[in-house]
Amino acid sequence: MSVLKRSVFVGFFLLALVAVSHAACWQWKIKEGATHCQDRVDKTWHPVGSSWTNSECAQCYCRSDYASCCHGWPTSVSGGCIIEYDYKTCKYEIINLEHPSLSCGAAGK
Incomplete structure (x- = not known):
């Protein structure tokens, strides 16, 4: 050969x-009627319905009743x-x- x-x-x-990937995700409830979610890593605020990437490169989403973040890295x-x-x-x-x-x-x- x-x-x-x-x-x-x-x-x-x-x-x-x-x-290839072992995505790690976490989510947390937000207060009823809240208009924003706070990123637990960066402590930044984001409006309901938005998405962002935090300083640890996790993709995050703010929903009306909870927020969630996921890492897509191996x-x-x-x-x-x-x-x-x-x-x-x-x-x-x-x-x-x-x-x-x-x-x-x-x-x-």
Whole structure:
């Protein structure tokens, strides 16, 4: 098997090991008749019916009776890889610690 074919095979194998997404969500009730929800991370206020992304890159929604936020980032990977989060751009990169030139996955969000 050629080096290129072997590298492609290893790359696809490692991609298969990566957990694509383990979304974590949380929600909380807001007072009846409230017109705004407060983000529990940033302490910012948002009108009912709105959505926003907070400083931890969670996508949040304010409903008439509750607010909710969800992370769409992977929380775990396998096979000698780590996740590096960039909170300024709300992107992540999965890095192969043993072979940095081989990909463990794609950056996204």
